[in-house]
Amino acid sequence: MSYEEGSSSHAVYNQEIYTEETEPMDQAFQNLLHCVINLNDNVNFSPIYMVPSRLREVNPSSFTPRVVSVGPFHKGQRNLKSMESKKATYLSELLSSVGSKEKIPKEKMLKECVQKVRGSIDEIRTYYFGMKPYTDDELVQIMVLDACFILKFINNISIEGNLFSDNRLRSRNIALDLVLLENQIPFFVLQDIYDLTIQKLQPEKSLTTMLKDILDHVNSFEEPLVDNIIVGTETTHYHILGLLHRFYKPISFKLPKISVIPTAYSAEELDKVGVKIRPNRNLTWPMAMEFEFSLTSHKPTLKIPVVRVDDFFEVVLRNLIAFEQYSPVDNYVTSYAMAMDMLISTPVDIAKLGKSGVIVSHLGSNEKASDLIGSICKGVNLQDFYYMEPWKNIVQYYDSSWPRNFGVFKRTYIDTPWKAIALLAAIIVFLITVYQFFRQLITPFV
Incomplete structure (x- = not known):
């Protein structure tokens, strides 16, 4: 046929x-x-999903909301129910604020929000992978309630200018909950509700600008986030975590090819061959690392952005890495975590980086900080590495003869004050001996 x-x-x-x-x-x-x-x-790719077990099992608490559920995945959990009544309060307050200014009954405004979300319900479903079979009415209710809660929360911060003005512990944890991968709603839903509510109250501000205020509080790097989001692309983010990922994106950076895993040297090993580690103050992007070596000055320096290592650091990095590992986005956060893992293998490395001023640890001990950074990349695939150029230069310097010989000399003679004193004394004795020897030689001729 x-x-x-x-x-x-x-x-x-x-x-x-x-x-x-x-x-x-x-x-x-x-x-x-x-x-x-x-x-x-x-x-289509579904950008909101449960973190795979091989990443979740390392530290489940890094992916689980502490105070508030956003979206359908953690809806109804017992430890999060106390915030559900707060959501209703925020919803009422937001509608009342906008309604009083626009002279529109809040019932009418709520209906507009519901209709807007209901019109996108099929697209909303495509954003979730592995979601329970919610009805359209249930999903619409979740989207409207959670979007209004988020918008009212960030609007309060924008007005008051202080994340901790209401309840310090709760506010900090809410901010952290808003960047969990499993705790998201589609960004376009947030934008739609924003256009119907907050935008009427503060037309001079964009949603991205207001969200930046909250993301600054979960940013673990010393340098503040730079608003490099192109105007007109506000709705191209998948969700709030995707927006934070965008803030960490390098500008005009050409990703080098990676054929082999780069050689890893710890901070202690680099110190032994004379490499100094210093804070990177002239950042081309928030996680930029640079290796500088001048043949004239002979002062090799690895520059690293200053970072605070605490619970926020762990949660934010783990969620960004989980997002990168299973999403069609660049892996620059994974690259940063891998680079830090290479530099830190023992508590001694944490101590050296702390002394250099590039790490500020709030975990109580160098052992805890070392264990944390060593576990962040567990189960992670290194697909791209954004630090190939500085790492190649480090390997080239480390493998050359002069740094190796200097390292042996330093470890043998001057790595402790007593060894340095002993070396100096030996040199003095040697010079005195040489002087006396030549003096005896020339004395008969004088």
């Missing part, structure tokens, strides 16, 4: 064709055939 050119490929598998065969189709074949025929080649 022949087929016309250009006819649908599905026609080849039409069941009528196979009914002409002598053998009937078995059930397995029929099920697989159904999958092939109904395959959608344009399946």
Whole structure:
């Protein structure tokens, strides 16, 4: 049997064709055939999903909300129920504020929000992978309630200018909960509700600008986030975590090719060959690392951005890495975590980086900080490495003869004050001996 050119490929598998065969189709074949025929080649990526177990099992608390659930995944958890009544309060306050200014009943405003979200319900569903079978009404309610809660929360911060003005512990934890991968709603939903509410109260501000105020509080780097988001691209982010990821994106950076895993040297090993580690103050991007070496000055220096190592650091990095590992985005946060993991293998490395001023640890001990950084990349695949150039230069310097010989000399003679004193004394004795020797040689001729 022949087929016309250009006819649908599905026609080849039409069941009528196979009914002409002598053998009937078995059930397995029929099920697989159904999958092939109904395959959608344009399946979209779902940017909100439960973190895979190989990353979650390292530290489950880093992916679990502490105070408030956002979106459907953690809805109804017992430890988060106390904030549900607060959400309703925030919803009422937000609608009342906008309604009083616009002279619109809050019931009408709420209806507009519900209708806006309901019109996008099919697209909203595509944003979640592995979501429980919520009805449209249930999902609309979650989206509107959570979006209004987030907007009222960030609006309070924008007005008061202080994250801790209400309740310090709760506010900090809410800020952290808003960047958890499993605790997100689509960014376009937040933008739609923002346009219907906050934008009418503060037309001079954008949603991205207001969210930056909250993201600054979860940023563990010393340098504040730089607003490099291009105007007109506010709704291109998947969610709030995706927006934070965008703030960490390098500008005009060409990703080097990675063929082999770069050689790892710890901070202690680099110190032994004379490499100084200093804070990077002239950042081209928030996680920029640079290796500088001048043949004239002979002072090799690795510059690293200053970072605070605490619970926020761990939670934010783990969620950004989980987002990068299973999303079609660049892996620059994973690269940073890998680079830090290479530099830090023992508590001694933490001590050296702390002394150099590039790490400020709030974990109580160098052992805890070392264990934390050593575990962040557990189960992570290194797909790209943004530090190939400085790492190649480090390897080239480390493997050259002069640093190795200097390292041996330093460890043998001057790595402690007593060794340095002993070396100095030996040099003095040697010089005195040489002086006396030559003095005895020339005395008979004087």
